[in-house]
Amino acid sequence: MDASLGSSELILNADGSIYHLNLLPEDIAYIIITVGDPDRVKEVSKYFDVVEIRKNKREFVTHTGTYNGKRITAISTGIGTDNIDIVFNELDALANIDFETREVKQQKRILNFIRVGTSGSLQPDIPVDSFLISSTGIGFDNLLHFYDCGHIKNNTLEQALTKYLSWGPYQIHPYAVDCDAGLAELFHENRIRYGVTVTNSGFYGPQGRSLRLAPAIKDFNEKLAGFSHEGKRITNLEMETAGMYGLAKLHGHRAVSLNVILANRATGEFSKNGHQSIDELIRFTLECISKSQLV
Numbered sequence: 001m002d003a004s005l006g007s008s009e010l011i012l013n014a015d016g017s018i019y020h021l022n023l024l025p026e027d028i029a030y031i032i033i034t035v036g037d038p039d040r041v042k043e044v045s046k047y048f049d050v051v052e053i054r055k056n057k058r059e060f061v062t063h064t065g066t067y068n069g070k071r072i073t074a075i076s077t078g079i080g081t082d083n084i085d086i087v088f089n090e091l092d093a094l095a096n097i098d099f100e101t102r103e104v105k106q107q108k109r110i111l112n113f114i115r116v117g118t119s120g121s122l123q124p125d126i127p128v129d130s131f132l133i134s135s136t137g138i139g140f141d142n143l144l145h146f147y148d149c150g151h152i153k154n155n156t157l158e159q160a161l162t163k164y165l166s167w168g169p170y171q172i173h174p175y176a177v178d179c180d181a182g183l184a185e186l187f188h189e190n191r192i193r194y195g196v197t198v199t200n201s202g203f204y205g206p207q208g209r210s211l212r213l214a215p216a217i218k219d220f221n222e223k224l225a226g227f228s229h230e231g232k233r234i235t236n237l238e239m240e241t242a243g244m245y246g247l248a249k250l251h252g253h254r255a256v257s258l259n260v261i262l263a264n265r266a267t268g269e270f271s272k273n274g275h276q277s278i279d280e281l282i283r284f285t286l287e288c289i290s291k292s293q294l295v
Contacts, residue, residue, distance in 0.1 A: 022057035044074040068290035081243030088247040119259035134197035134257040137242030152249040177245035180254035195235030199242035
């Protein structure tokens with residue numbers, strides 16, 4: 001039997017809910033749509049037939065309900081893999097730890113994580129307002145380096161990229177993790193393409209943007225765009241996918257990241273119809289879930 005988790009490890013609120021998310025185990029579904037923006041949760045749940053749970057704490061907003069008979073949780077993560085670390089660990093705890101005994105359950109519950117997010121393209125032929133599935137997430141943050149994770153990474157791609165970039169002097173050590181192929185297949189339709197996604201630790205310097213501060217790597221985006229491995233190229237930048245894929249695989253869950261391209265960094269274009277495109281991706285995601293065998 002697993003040892004009981006101490007109160008400084010599994011932190012619960014006075015009502016028995018998990019510390020940051022303010023949720024009880026019965027509040028979450030097996031199908032979980034993650035969004036970065038707290039305001040986007042209601043943009044998902046407005047399409048639910050019924051919303052049974054509405055809870056929020058800090059930047060973490062959760063709505064659970066049903067759509068065409070599927071019970072779905074929509075939750076905001078906020079921006080960045082530091083928040084992904086909180087959200088994914090606490091959602092797994094809700095599913096797989098007994099809060100009464102504070103022990104890990106013998107029978108594990110598998111969660112299906114589907115990110116509906118925004119992203120910027122690095123390639124001129126990937127237009128704004130298009131949809132993209134991240135077949136692999138490449139992390140330029142440090143999240144997975146704090147976990148025993150060698151067995152879940154795409155080591156071949158990771159090593160090829162590390163050699164190509166030679167960014168060791170900048171203390172950049174990328175990790176690479178693939179999506180769940182079976183989950184991604186549920187969203188494989190003509191409108192959506194596959195790509196390799198870089199997850200950055202920030203929005204400005206870490207994505208090659210410069211307002212008043214000079215970037216350390218002058219050709220950051222161009223260098224990434226020029227990488228190719230086994231016919232795959234880096235297609236886009238965002239801030240959560242690689243951490244999602246890593247923590248999902250480590251916990252035994254499934255994850256896929258769906259992106260709407262709002263910016264094309266190669267051409268300098270930004271979407272004029274961003275809200276509409278995000279809404280279309282939300283509806284696309286919900287319809288694909290409703291037609292799937294996910295429960």
